[in-house]
Amino acid sequence: MMTLPFYVAFAAMIAAWLGRRTAALVLWAATLVTLLVLFRLHTTDSLPISL
Numbered sequence: 001m002m003t004l005p006f007y008v009a010f011a012a013m014i015a016a017w018l019g020r021r022t023a024a025l026v027l028w029a030a031t032l033v034t035l036l037v038l039f040r041l042h043t044t045d046s047l048p049i050s051l
Contacts, residue, residue: 005034 012027 002038005031005038008034 008027008031012024012031015027016024
């Protein structure tokens with residue numbers, strides 16, 4: 001699941017390299033949204049700590 005932002009960012013770089021500015025910006029925004037969602041899932045995950 002954590003590899004998804006890297007794949008989307010790579011696709012954004014390829015789109016930018018090919019000169020597709022709109023697609024690159026949309027994919028870059030999708031990368032940010034994916035990172036934020038994964039961060040939210042990570043920070044709200046409970047830890048099984050017993051003291």
